[in-house]
Amino acid sequence: MTKADIVSSISDKSGIEKADVLATVEAFMSEVKGALEQGDNVYLRGFGSFIIKTRAEKTGRNISKNTTIKIPAHNIPAFKPAKTFAEGVKNNVLVK
Numbered sequence: 001m002t003k004a005d006i007v008s009s010i011s012d013k014s015g016i017e018k019a020d021v022l023a024t025v026e027a028f029m030s031e032v033k034g035a036l037e038q039g040d041n042v043y044l045r046g047f048g049s050f051i052i053k054t055r056a057e058k059t060g061r062n063i064s065k066n067t068t069i070k071i072p073a074h075n076i077p078a079f080k081p082a083k084t085f086a087e088g089v090k091n092n093v094l095v096k
Contacts, residue, residue, distance in 0.1 A: 036077050048081040 007025055011018045032050050035042050042050040057073045081089070 044082075046082055046084060048079055048085055051078050051080055052076070053078045 003025065007018055007021045010016070010025075011021045014021070032042050036050060036052055039052065041052060044050075052075050055074050055076060058071050060069050060071045061067070062069050
């Protein structure tokens with residue numbers, strides 16, 4: 001499902017113009033990104049949490065030059081689904 005699909009679905013279900021829904025979705029994503037960039041986690045009860053995970057410093061390899069490099073510690077964004085959300089997906093997914 002793409003962002004356009006989400007906008008169309010919300011617009012159809014709510015009767016709100018697609019342009020207004022798109023603006024709302026864009027504003028939501030901008031707020032989440034802004035909060036994570038400032039170091040704040042975003043908690044959406046019943047859906048999940050957008051959190052910042054810290055990766056430790058590690059040693060990697062540059063295989064083209066056959067040398068070792070240090071990868072510094074850094075933060076990455078992550079999503080942790082709510083328990084009810086994860087259980088719902090787990091119980092409704094068809095196994096192939």
